[in-house]
Amino acid sequence: MLGAIGLDERQELTYRALVALGAAQVTDLAHRLALPETDTERALHRLEQQGLAAQSSARTGRWVAAPPGVALGALLTQQRHELDQAECAAALLAEEYRAEAAEPAVHDLVEVVTGASAVAHRFVQLQLGATQEVCALVTGKPMVVTAADNDAEEKAATRGVAYRVVIERDVFSLPAAITELSAALGRDEQVRVVDRVPTKLVVADRALAMVPLTGRGAEPAALVVHASGLLESMMGLFEAVWREALPLRLGGSGGVLEEAVPGPDTTDLEILSLLLAGMTDARVAKQLDLGLRTVQRRVKGLMELTGVTTRLQLGWHAYAKGWVARDLRG
Incomplete structure (x- = not known):
């Protein structure tokens, strides 16, 4: 969890144990963590470098935890500052890249x-x-x-x-x-x-x-x-x-x-056939005894169904799918 501020798992466990105890001898801390004393001492020195722990001046070999609210807060502030700087650098590099790539070869x-x-x-x-x-x-x-x-x-x-x-x-x-x-x-x-x-x-x-x-x-x-x-x-x-x-x-x-993709119903197919025969929306509506808005709504639905943006594309798609006959003269 504290890897973002530069601590590995062993160092984080050491700091958590030291916080729980307040202060501890290297021997006691190593026993609590089930680690060799050399590894525990190495972790403590790393915490000391990060300002998270300090050696007691009153008793040799005793270590004291720095208050998390103060010590971790300072590290997080520093980390945020470095991230802000990195973000600014990335933005500048992206701008330079865009400028160079305005006319890419x-x-x-x-x-x-x-x-x-x-x-x-x-x-x-x-x-x-x-x-x-x-x-x-x-x-x-x-x-x-x-x-x-x-x-x-x-x-x-x-x-x-x-x-x-x-x-x-x-x-x-x-x-x-x-x-x-x-x-x-x-x-x-x-x-x-x-x-x-x-x-x-x-x-x-x-x-x-x-x-x-x-x-x-x-x-x-x-x-x-x-x-x-x-x-x-x-x-x-x-x-x-x-x-x-x-x-x-x-x-x-x-x-x-x-999932089965819904296809056009009988009315949709009749509308498509009449439109492809050259009729206007109004004439199609009159021929099929439908409202003009109903015809237009169904055509819009067919365009959304087929993923096209123009009626010309819809006609091509209808032919390709076999929804309408290719010869409408009969």
């Missing part, structure tokens, strides 16, 4: 990371550095997976970072997959499933992406892409896969279940 937009440990470390960094959202496509053939990856995900989610993840169905066959998915859903992460995803991908805050590189032999490698048109294309790929995927949810017994 093409070769600065991507970086290649090679080696299993380097790839895993970069993946953890990407998640821990996210502040808003992490989007990921996950295949059933993990290349570099470590416990730190899951730990970084949990830490980011705990900080309030939103997660949207699409997994391919083969992931269910991996060891501990259900346990990990249940934990993710328990953290309110959004997880969906498709039969196959086109590639592994992770995007942090729509500003930094990471994809694997293949064809380099047995050594794992990844491409890190900074904000650019290429990154926007990757984000577009994720959104397209996300729209097609089925949501997962926690079952009553803690298992993972797939």
Whole structure:
């Protein structure tokens, strides 16, 4: 608990014991802590350097604890000051970086990371550095997976970072997959499933992406892409896969279940067909004996369902899904 002010576990235990006793001989303190006297004395000297303990002037070998409210308060104030300075330095460096990167060269937009440990470390960094959202496509053939990856995900989610993840169905066959998915859903992460995803991908805050590189032999490698048109294309790929995927949810017994995505009803399909035939909203409403607002509300609902922003995109999606016939002349 006191590691933030520079104490290790043994030193913290020594200080706590000394506070409880008020003052103690090295021998008595070592016995209480079940530590060798040399280790206890070493810990006491470290506490003395931190201003948390002092040797008694009245009795040789006796140590006295400094009042926690005063001693720890001073250390915490110093720690806050150092953190403030570090934060200012980080802000200045970020400003310098932005100034230099205002017109980034093409070769600065991507970086290649090679080696299993380097790839895993970069993946953890990407998640821990996210502040808003992490989007990921996950295949059933993990290349570099470590416990730190899951730990970084949990830490980011705990900080309030939103997660949207699409997994391919083969992931269910991996060891501990259900346990990990249940934990993710328990953290309110959004997880969906498709039969196959086109590639592994992770995007942090729509500003930094990471994809694997293949064809380099047995050594794992990844491409890190900074904000650019290429990154926007990757984000577009994720959104397209996300729209097609089925949501997962926690079952009553803690298992993972797939949710059926609601599709358009008969009235929705009739509205779509008439709109694609060239009718206006008003004519569609009259033809189907519906209110104009009802037609517009249903069209808006279909656009939200398909994740599109224009009616042209909605028409394309309706054709692709087979919701309407491609030949409307009949």
